Amino acid sequence: MSGNTASTWSAPTASGPLDASVRVPGSKSITNRAFVLAALSDGPVLVRKPLDSRDARLMTGALSALGGSAEARGEDVLVRPLAPEGTEPVSVALGNAGTVARFTPALAGLGSRPVLFDGDEAIRRRPVAPLLRALAELGLDIEDEGRGAPPFTVLGHGGIAGGKVELDSSASSQFLSALLLAGPSFTSGVTVRLVGGAPPSEPHIAMTLDLLRRFGAAPERSGKEFHVPATRLSCPDYAVEPDLSTAAPFAAAAAVTGGSVRIEGWPERTTQPGDWLRSLLAELGQRAELDDTGLTVTGTGEISGARLDLHEVGELTPVVAALLCFADGPSVISGVAHLRGHETDRLAALATELSALGAGVTETEDGLAITPAPLRGGVFHTYEDHRLVMAAAVLGLRVPGVEVENPATVGKTFPGFTRAWQAMLG
Template identity: 70%
Template sequence: MPTEPSWTAPLAEAEVDATVRVPGSKSITNRAYVLAALSSGRTWVRRPLDSRDARLMEGALTAMGCRIEHVDDGVRVGPLSRASDAARVDLGNAGTVARFTPPLAALGTRAVRFDGDAAIRRRPLSPLIGALRDLGADIVDEGGTPGAPPLTVRGRGGLAGGEVELDSSASSQFLSALLLAAPAFEHGVTVRLVGEVPSEPHIAMTIDMLRRFGAAPQRAGSEFHVPAGRLELPEYTVEPDLSTAAPFVVAPLLTGGSVHIPDWPRQTTQPGDWLRSLIAELGGKAVFTGDGLTVTGGGGLPGMDLDLHEVGELTPVVAALLCFADGPSTISGVAHLRGHETDRLAALATELTALGGDVSETADGLTIRPAALHAGTFHTYDDHRLVMAGAVLGLRVPGIAVENPETVGKTFPGFVDAWTGMLSGLPPD
């Protein structure tokens, strides 16, 4: 990974012909770590993501008394211990860590202080903290915003559980946080949702993983129930991160040629699997071949109207791609992206327009009209998905300087090398 403040995204000089290995799913890795920490025995989590967010989760669990051991092809995660000494958790700017770990602290026996980067203090958290308080958790606000870091969760040795209402419209992670911890509550947890959930696929992922670890989650519309129960799974293998694969998957649409992604699962709850249908709609082909998925570019790129409500994290890469469409496009259903690492809608509209694009915000998305792009700096706002979007722009526009490429280490520390290797024809590591 380069150390300079910007990276000039390479121009595609020819059709791509590459195999690219993407790292493990962040969403699956951090869910697996939480479930392993709540299990009765140790779990070997194979092929997990090794990135800043995953390391922050490991650090959080270690601070709360969980034994983490790096071994060949993975990490062994031991159950959380019970101790009375205080602990501190660094959240960085990791949403899954900020949301998944406070319930664990509420179930424990120590006071745990949570804080992180300045950006994490601005990201939505209070609905989850309010729900935990309704369930009996002892949580002390220590900053200027109630229900936001810095805060301390004072564990009292467990929680009875019961019924609670939750507004998870700002992030499906609020609901996932309660469901993942629910088996360790004395009577389990029943969550009644108020409002809409932004990402049904991530909820499906949480429910699927709970079942794999031995829980018995139930759903009836907007009501979820997870009874108390014993979790145990000796070994769990993490799928590749299909959202992180997005820039590589769309590259052949702009360059021609093909890209092969090994180990792409044929069945998955990951929202990134939607990319296969997008490629077909845009005139390309996405077919399972050998050990994974092969994507081949088509002809022209039509404008499209896309509701990305269920796959919001793909918005930066898709928006960059649609800048090269033959006609106007709209992206809708993603108002919740204003509360991610940055306000992604404002950032995309600002940065794409600064490079000559005709991009404007709507109430819940973006409107993108054809326009000639030019060289310039693409600011990334400490957002890993914006680095990936900048790389996509660089395929067709020379001189795109992507600011702070190191921020992509949140999900793919080797992204720049993998991207350069794809365009140079170098084999994957």
């Protein structure tokens, strides 16, 4: 990587309109859900083309600590089911992976040993208390000294009763997904009634329900109530889709440069929230054409300012905010207050970093107000957040001198991102 120091990356500037084809890695959200369900299955599952990144490796590491295993088979991973044995304490390393912190504690309750969950300093600030309360009501024994956050210990007793529980999932849809994914392994299954505000990212809930069905479960939904009966899971072979949220900066690159970028393997039907990019790009005045080989995004040379409610697709916010800095007028992003509890406070980070390079970006109660202005180069701090690296790369296409701090943090979802970005530019 080039840059002024070993810890920065000089985001490359496009010399003209792009004409490129890119392939992005497997979906993080699908990969880690599939790994969990595979670990709860009756037999081995070959997960085809999963994401290979820090978050995915933290998940397979967690499953191994809990009595399962994950073995690389070329581009694929063979996951063997949990067979928890022994009573000696073990630890699960969470890093800063929300899916690992939320999806694996219930699995610890299936064994008979104390399991300590802890990770990076950032994970200790991410919300998890509502999930831990719900798991305790369902029969899990948790010691967290009242923190409602890592570090905490799950004391396994060889199984989880399950049953009915109320859950406030307004801070993260992952709380709900955690209970639904583990539900088939509970003695009585699980029935979850949502209370409080609506969970963000409805597509991620649909994704969880879809994967449960693919693995043989029979989830039911009636309004705010979800039910997953106790089930023996099985899915010997499962293929992971490309990560459409990780495709966002490449799609944005076409709009920013006025060129054309083809994203290979874009699925015709998907539950991924990143698929919303197609309608978003159209709303911003770009062209997005899907065929049986992928999605081609063509920039029109002008980006329309817009008012966008990104509640269901909050993970797209960093790249979309960067894109809107080049719009023909002001924009407002709303519905994403929950981003304050992600890898970092993404709203504060975006307002600070985009403004530092010259844009007029301010926080609102639930989002950002963006007024385009001439941009300049400078250091773009990334707060150990992979999506901020991607946002900075988009800015760099038209702004010389953007130095991206700690680019390696993008390894959370796409370890080869900077190489793929450079290759897109030829």
